[in-house]
Amino acid sequence: MVGTVVFAVCAVGAVASGVAVFVVDSMARATFALLASFLLTGVAILLLGLSYLGVLVILMMVMEMMVMAVFMIMYMMNPAGLMPMTMVHNRAGSLAVSGVVFLLLAAGIVLVPWPEREGTPPPDPTLALGEAIMGRHMLVMMLVGLVLFATMVAATVLATHRGRYERYGDDLRRGRPDDPIGGGLDR
């Protein structure tokens, strides 16, 4: 009973704050509306008994949305920009696309023959999750991690216009790098 009520509140809240993203007139509020939607989804995951995944969603989404807020706002708005704005471009087109996608997904929920549950949930889902990831699929997960990390490093290297020759001189002999704002370790 309590679970049903909490789920209903979270489900309605998540959808409502998701809608709010496109209704509010400020980039900051849109960011936090999206964050609220993610957090309520995290609570719904907690209700499934997947406490680790649920808390992790909350943790990661707060951090991620804060970093995102900086990027969205640094390029777009003045402080506390309540300047009338909208997250929607091409209003008619986007409404049509999102309506069709919603109908397709909803039809999928109704039409797909869902399998019956076999077996019982593990006593400790966190442990089961860890074993699933780190057991048989260890190699895949490590490769995925490595690829992700390499992508991030490569993207940063491509984005910066200052390389080691700018920092340490043409023959890389400079003792201290020549940076606009130096770091704490002189390297």
Add this chain to the structure above:
Amino acid sequence: MSGVAPPWAVLLVPALLIVLGYGAAAGTAALRARAAGAAPVSGLTAPARESARLLVQRRRTIPGTDTLLWRLGGALVPVAAVLAALVIPLGSTAVSDPSVGVVWFNAMEVVVWAALWMLGWGANSVWGLVGGYRFLIQGLSYELPHMFALTAAALGAGSLRVGDVVAAQEQVWFAVLMPAAFVVYLVSALAMAFWGPFGTPVGRDLAGGVAAELSGVDLLVLRAGRYVFLAAVAAMAVPLFLGGGAGPLLPGWVWTLVKTAGVLALLVWLGHRLPAVRMDRFTEVGWVVLVPVTLLQVLAVAVYVLVR
């Protein structure tokens, strides 16, 4: 060994945090009074008198503010502190001891990132905005070492449950077993409570930073919330690294409080004795020194767990 407290204990958590937070504020004021050449005793009433001033002071209205986010941001700081503290056992009993208590603490503590940024942004002031940015970069600098320090403690216990982490320290405290993780935890405790050397998001050079435009009860909530948060992160050090309520003679809950007060006193003293850490310099230290140090610490703990 851990039990779950009766429901009314939920009210005990904020009460204890406020008492500890008041103690931290009074200790800070006493150290300050001594530096000013006055009697340190006058510090005991200083937080109460400051609260009286802020209760009378009017709230501000500034043109162009995002009032919703501005007010919400300040209120989130004490709320996050209390939520984070729900998993901290007093003696052997916690309000809640979920199987992922360590991650829960981590998730609630990160809410302060959002809180401070909302505060800085909402005030429509350059000082606040710069303060908000500063706290985000501070977060990105301390968070990874902090997570690895938590991971080291959880790895040593083989569980993310705070009660299990305490139980795993029956022989030897994790502060002894993994000193690097403990030190990094203390550094990140200062950083996440934007306190002392890591107080630049509300720093004097920014005319108060994210708090630059706050007044009256809003400012009271933020200042009190920061001390409450400091008390919560100090309290979490006890089950993670200092053996929880373990100790001779006295009951467990007394030992938890004594150890928490000790950690809190250390943090307050560090705030008094150290100048601010400039974040543009600390970021490199965080990523180039602290992340590898904590990774090596996790490796050492993993090897220890395997050969034990």
Add this chain to the structure above:
Amino acid sequence: MDLTGWLLRRAVPRPFVVTTVGGTGARLAVERIVRERGWRRALSPADADLLVVCGPANADADEALDRVWAQLPGPRARARVGAPEQARHALDTARADLLDVAAQRRDADARDRSARAAADPDEDMPGGLPMAGRGEDRDGLTLDRLHLSLGPALPDWPAGLSLRTVIQGDVVQEAHVSLVGARDGAASFWGAPDGDRGGRSTAAALDSAQRLLSVAGWPAAALSARRLRDALLEPGPRPGTGAELRRWRHMVGRSRLLRWSLRGLGRVGDGAPEELRGDAADRWARWLGRIGTASDPGPPGAAPGGPDVARTALDLLPDLVVGQELASARLVVASLDPDTEAVGAYAPEPGT
């Protein structure tokens, strides 16, 4: 029961102290009383309930001060301390004004009425404020350009100095220096003849040091420095001050964290006067040296720099802060600590 009055009487006031050019003596007197009474200085007008203006009135500064006064949330009171000997009386009067609940309520009502009358809802611009313009930053990204005026009413900031900046993120992109209320013929407080065994020179260095320590986020050490500075400026014997000064010097001189924060900031070449050369850490070490020579028995320390040094510092300032993060810019200003009273009327050289 009058709860507001009861709380007000128990509250410790928090003054926002602003110094105008020529007000250093008054500022020292005010800071001393504030410290002795266990008050704390406010970080921003929003935090304050007293506005304390140290120094003579002048039209330009008064305009800025009126804006600051409007930012005090209330209950609020205002004090002007023209000369050091007025400080005690002015602060007492302001405190009494603060406790006058009836007058404070009238002030609050009047402000609310005028705010409602002035309210002019503008659909396009929230709060009637224009949107930030944009421009290319150091890395070629198009970011908001925010205009921020540092000073003249800023804590731990040279009297009358105004640094108008354009910042993107928290990096200063442009900076222009001017002096508010400076005039020729004004006497510098620290440049006055020293009849007191080198105490004044040490006190000047301590005053610069406490300002830098405040900006560097070490309020406890700054507070001790202010206490020692006040003790040194007192006429007559000062037992025990020498030993305390040595202890303080030992404590701050040993701080590697502070030197690490200051290193490499605001580097000034060898063409400049000796007092300004090197980076912020060098200038900090030089102050400590000056304090050290005076705390030990021996020859009095070198006199602080004269008008030329301060003028050169002001000329150098814009180039030193451009491209720096806001915290670094404040540390650079504090480490130069130009004696604005010595400069006289100042106009930046064309082209800077």
